[in-house]
Amino acid sequence: MRGNAQAHDLIAPGSLSAVLELxxxxxxxxxxxxxxxxxxxxxxxxxxxSPKLVSLWGIPDLSFIQTHPQSIAIGGASTFLELRKxxxxxxELPLLAKAASWIGSVANQTRATLGGNLVNGSPAADSSxxxxxxxxxxxxxxxxxxxxxPYSEFHTGYKRNALAADELLFAIHLPRRFAHHKxxxxxxxxxxxxxxxxxxxxxxxxxxxxxxxxxxxxxxxxAPFPIRLKQTxxxxxxxxxxxxxxxxxxxxxxxxxxxxxxxxSTAEYRCHVAANLLxxxxxxxxxxxSQK
Amino acid sequence: MTAHRAAVQFTVNGKSLTxxxxxxxxxxxxxxxxxxxxxxxxxxxxxxxxxCSVRMNGELVNSCLVPAxxxxxxxxxxxxxxxxxxxxxxxxxxxxxxxxxxCGICTPGMLMAAAQLLENSxxxxxxxxxxxxxxxxxxxxxxxxxxxxxxxxxxxxPSEPDHEAPHAR
Numbered sequence: 186m187r188g189n190a191q192a193h194d195l196i197a198p199g200s201l202s203a204v205l206e207l208x209x210x211x212x213x214x215x216x217x218x219x220x221x222x223x224x225x226x227x228x229x230x231x232x233x234x235s236p237k238l239v240s241l242w243g244i245p246d247l248s249f250i251q252t253h254p255q256s257i258a259i260g261g262a263s264t265f266l267e268l269r270k271x272x273x274x275x276x277e278l279p280l281l282a283k284a285a286s287w288i289g290s291v292a293n294q295t296r297a298t299l300g301g302n303l304v305n306g307s308p309a310a311d312s313s314x315x316x317x318x319x320x321x322x323x324x325x326x327x328x329x330x331x332x333x334x335p336y337s338e339f340h341t342g343y344k345r346n347a348l349a350a351d352e353l354l355f356a357i358h359l360p361r362r363f364a365h366h367k368x369x370x371x372x373x374x375x376x377x378x379x380x381x382x383x384x385x386x387x388x389x390x391x392x393x394x395x396x397x398x399x400x401x402x403x404x405x406x407x408a409p410f411p412i413r414l415k416q417t418x419x420x421x422x423x424x425x426x427x428x429x430x431x432x433x434x435x436x437x438x439x440x441x442x443x444x445x446x447x448x449x450s451t452a453e454y455r456c457h458v459a460a461n462l463l464x465x466x467x468x469x470x471x472x473x474x475s476q477k
Numbered sequence: 478m479t480a481h482r483a484a485v486q487f488t489v490n491g492k493s494l495t496x497x498x499x500x501x502x503x504x505x506x507x508x509x510x511x512x513x514x515x516x517x518x519x520x521x522x523x524x525x526x527x528x529c530s531v532r533m534n535g536e537l538v539n540s541c542l543v544p545a546x547x548x549x550x551x552x553x554x555x556x557x558x559x560x561x562x563x564x565x566x567x568x569x570x571x572x573x574x575x576x577x578x579x580c581g582i583c584t585p586g587m588l589m590a591a592a593q594l595l596e597n598s599x600x601x602x603x604x605x606x607x608x609x610x611x612x613x614x615x616x617x618x619x620x621x622x623x624x625x626x627x628x629x630x631x632x633x634x635p636s637e638p639d640h641e642a643p644h645a646r
Binding site for chain 1: 483498499500501503506522524525527530536538539541542543544546547549590593608609611612613
């Protein structure tokens with residue numbers, strides 16, 4: 186333990202409005218902390234550069250899962266355990282439930298929040314590929330009001346995002362129209378529990394009369410932040426699945442991704458495996474079609 | 478550098494307490510240094526090993542990742558709160574009977590994670606046990622005897638040398 190608790194202030198105003206007023210009064214000076222599964226690790230290691238922290242833990246306005254006819258809204262401070270327990274997510278958005286089960290261990294899932302996973306902005310974030318494949322939107326809020334952007338535009342660079350200094354990630358909105366899509370999510374890591382992804386790929390697709398009419402692909406650890414693979418999607422849209430289509434999609438993916446060598450894996454391995462995961466999804470898709 | 482402190486009121490093993498600590502002090506350090514309950518251990522200090530596991534408001538947490546202020550009003554159970562009136566918890570009995578503890582560093586966390594599991598699922602299958610304990614690392618036992626201990630505790634019977642071991646793979 187190298188962190189010094191005396192070197193940091195932490196307050197818990199207890200309500201969303203009080204937190205937003207604080208962020209507006211001193212923009213950039215307060216670091217929001219929810220379950221602490223990232224920031225407390227940095228603190229223990231003595232590398233937390235936040236003298237002032239404001240707690241989001243236990244604020245009811247940030248912790249909710251609301252089911253609307255067309256969408257589901259998940260509060261930024263909802264935990265992965267809460268996501269896993271939600272019946273609508275389990276049945277209609279199974280990729281998100283699966284991703285939630287990947288977060289660390291039980292003791293991490295009780296504390297780690299969906300909003301925290303996104304704001305932390307790891308290129309390997311477990312929840313990101315599924316949210317990209319489900320076309321999620323991010324709602325940000327401040328004393329100035331709320332705004333929504335596609336999740337695919339939330340990350341703007343390595344550990345950078347679209348939040349202004351006085352904004353909080355308020356909610357993640359997911360459309361409820363994927364129940365009939367073919368869905369795919371696979372993470373490749375060192376072990377099943379606790380391991381951070383070497384690479385992960387999510388996909389949702391709709392095939393009609395043998396042709397891919399809709400496809401969304403989300404990937405982790407293939408760029409400085411989680412990305413939609415739009416070029417690869419473009420190579421597949423409107424196509425039927427043949428050996429040529431698969432090869433063209435693999436080429437598009439390899440052209441589009443920019444993985445790196447790091448402690449967990451190599452760029453070469455990540456490229457190779459990413460293309461194989463894509464091919465696995467496409468083979469699933471064609472199998473689905475031939476059964477009809 | 479301000480010596481900021483906060484009054485944190487919580488219940489630990491059934492006892493209501495108020496302590497005055499820096500709000501970012503880790504719950505683990507509060508439990509060990511201020512409350513002198515040294516069952517919970519610091520292994521990794523980054524939420525990977527589970528040896529600091531305690532239960533907070535009925536959920537398992539890594540106490541090394543909880544700032545003291547976020548335990549305000551919480552109901553906390555540490556391994557010291559498992560035994561009731563001097564009688565060991567069935568899990569503790571089972572760990573003893575099955576050889577589920579060796580050096581003992583991971584044991585308090587294993588017990589708390591297992592207690593959490595059995596509360597949610599009184600008769601877990603082996604895959605549930607493996608998932609529930611996946612965040613608790615043991616470098617001695619190879620885990621098999623720990624899984625057997627949980628199975629034995631769930632069956633609420635002392636283990637026998639030749640009892641049918643669950644196939645943990």
